[in-house]
Amino acid sequence: MPLTPRAVLANAKVRSALQQAWIDSNPGVTDVHEEGGFVVKNADESLNVIRWPKGLQDTIEVPPHPNCKIDDLEIVASFHTHPNIGSDYLQEPSETDKRAVRDDPNLKGEEYIGEFVISQATIYLVSITGQVLEMDDTQAVFTK
Numbered sequence: 001m002p003l004t005p006r007a008v009l010a011n012a013k014v015r016s017a018l019q020q021a022w023i024d025s026n027p028g029v030t031d032v033h034e035e036g037g038f039v040v041k042n043a044d045e046s047l048n049v050i051r052w053p054k055g056l057q058d059t060i061e062v063p064p065h066p067n068c069k070i071d072d073l074e075i076v077a078s079f080h081t082h083p084n085i086g087s088d089y090l091q092e093p094s095e096t097d098k099r100a101v102r103d104d105p106n107l108k109g110e111e112y113i114g115e116f117v118i119s120q121a122t123i124y125l126v127s128i129t130g131q132v133l134e135m136d137d138t139q140a141v142f143t144k
């Protein structure tokens with residue numbers, strides 16, 4: 001049975017990885033760029049995080065994940081940051097973000113619950129059907 005999004009977000013390892021990705025995005029300073037990764041399930045059911053490499057021109061490069069797996073581990077969630085904190089920028093998940101989750105044939109694993117999008121104020125979830133849910137206040141997740 002898949003974990004609930006809330007259970008994934010409550011995991012200490014996941015929380016600190018989301019916080020590290022946010023810090024690495026340099027929010028509000030120079031060299032602002034998105035960061036992201038996969039949350040995977042180990043053989044013993046514990047969770048781990050595999051970060052995506054940084055691509056050219058500050059894009060993020062989602063590594064291949066056939067059958068919703070990476071390094072032979074089941075992917076339970078994905079995440080990326082929205083570190084542009086000015087009011088001119090979209091904080092919530094974009095249409096492209098929703099499509100990327102909903103329409104990716106390799107994000108259809110039984111354990112996969114969706115993609116977290118981390119903005120300064122709010123952590124959102126793009127569900128597997130492309131719906132956006134507000135999960136929690138970002139700072140509450142980071143400092144728990």
Ligand SMILES: [Zn+2]
Nearest residue numbers: 080093094097
């Ligand atoms: Zn996005």
